[in-house]
Amino acid sequence: MTENDPANQARSGRVHRLALIVPGDPDQATGGYRYDARVAAELRRLGMAVDVIGLAGRFPDADDQAGAALDATLRALPDGHLAVIDGLALGGLPEVAHRHAGRLALVALVHHPLADETGLAPLVRNRLLESETRALAACRRIVTTSDFTARRLADLGVLPDRIRVVPPGVDRAAPHRVTGSAVHRLLCVGSLVPRKGQDLLIEALAGLKDLSWRLDLVGDPDRDPEFAENLEAGIDRHGLADRIEIRGVQDPDTLDATYRNADVLVVPSHYEGYGMVVTEALARALPMIASTGGALIDTVPPAAAVQVPAGDVRALADALRRWLVDPGLRAEKQAGARRLRRSLNDWTATGRRFAQALDMAAGATAA
Template sequence: MSARFDGMRCSFLVPGDLNAHTGGYTYDRHIIEALRASGWQVEVHALGDGFPSPAAEALARTARVVEALPDGALAVVDGLAFGVLDELAHRHAQRLRWVALVHHPLSLETGLDPARQRALYESERRALAAVRGVIVTSPFTARGLDAFGVPPSRVAVVVPGTEAAPPATGSGGEGLSLLCVATLTPRKGHALLVEALASLQDRAWTLHCVGSKTMDAACASALCDAIDKRGLRERIVLHGDKAEGELPAFYAAADAFVLPSFHEGYGMALAEALARGLPVISTRAGAIPDTVPTEAGELVPAGDVVALRTALLRLMEDPAWRAQLRAGAMAARRALPTWRQSGARFATALVDAMQRPHAT
């Protein structure tokens, strides 16, 4: 990071466990590390569990954290919590300088009933009206904030970074080794992937899924049942949660990356796949087209199992196309920002937000 911000201070308010192995928390950890490396004094405050549906205890804890912040403090709040803290945000809007970090709007989570979706939209819209600035992780999410009444002048895009990594060496076997890195939640589309692969059992492939099986236990249980019902237990391996340092080995041994999400605010796992030159099969949902160039992957409509199956079949049967996508991924990796660069952009966005007047 070229600029120094010695003496600058901010408080980072994080719901849940900052050390959790999800894309959002990985982003938060790297940004905090980069800010500190450039001279920022960053205090991290844990808000408790259960967001965006916190229990009374977590809300009380959050209120105590916010009330203890000194007047004029720059408070960066992860959007998983901030979107449901609308009353608290407005209560302290004159005293604190709020910055919301929105990975993706809460109301766009898959599987919400209409009433819950509307309630999340309204609370997030009200909360965002209290901020000095909003930092998002993709141009797609920035464009989407128009629907929440956030002026573009208050929005900064800071895409996730990647670290330099060697190209994947692949499985070296006869069949393809497919990799999916994502928590087992409905939004990530694992069930659709199992359905698509079930009719391709006469081809040689294995699927390695890395991601938490406890974040949504019901989803994980249903996925295990679907794998067993389709007779795919020997073909699909659910590795569970893995630390960030363990992931490079999975990427290195993969031949291609698959993520049939219904929505992504960026898709950090996709960027990590590109950083290793892996061909990508994903969807046109959310920010994924911003993340994966057409030369590096095949993007199908979200929820379209036939299109997903067709793309996977071509990946298995057309080595020339697979090599073409790999070449595209190798080219795309050169354009990916480092965490150092993303941290510098985040710091600049914070300074800009500090200088703005209160929004309401």
């Protein structure tokens, strides 16, 4: 019997091998997928064997192909094996999860509840809420990335002692360049989807043509092509094509350079389960203008940011105007970002906390 044998794991309370199961291509450039990938890398550094498995099919409102893919993946795992399933893959398939819960150690990784996604029809929202609640009951533990999401799951009936919070880490990075240029460089990073609120930002900036600024929108336009097209139409409608550029997905080096060349990060999201762009900005001492949507009310530090109510275009426009005309405000938040930059956790700490959560799950039972 080897240390990677699932039965040995269960007796020792230490995890040596696990499957990390995600929907679709594991290499997608979103915060959730990057979190999953970095956790997998850190667990491997701790000596664990981690198999990352991407599932075919439609998620999170799962179709038959998705159900068959998850069922086949779990069926192929030996008894006692630990399987960490991303909430996007798990929440729509409670029957599959319960089918395997008796012989596998299932752990859910929930970035935010599926029903909290922006723009869902009421029937879809209710179906996802009921489905995810049942799916989570099949899991020994639930890992979330923020205290906010942990509270949301508790509101949905998940017992708090089954939840472990493992926030993302961040890589060390060079601070952004403070150039004092007359043209203020605004940056917004996130997939072009309704929840991220880029349409609100465009509307807010439409009333600030009297000021000097440029905006880079960085994010995947293919996750919701209709929304991305509407953003382009809004830019054209307001005559902002010479000021706003949609740059698509950027590789890590290009994105790092984009951060370093920005003056302020704008996070207009309706909702975030954590908002990894917040720590990525702080790692570069980059101040922020951000909403209070979801976990942002907790994760955005007031010392480094101006915050506005989520979904409030007028408040966002007012905050942007204040930022652009008030050098004292900019200096205050810049200084706060520099101070906070020194206190950020790295991915090594995240990996250790995640490993501890897995060790606890190895000896636990499902709800």
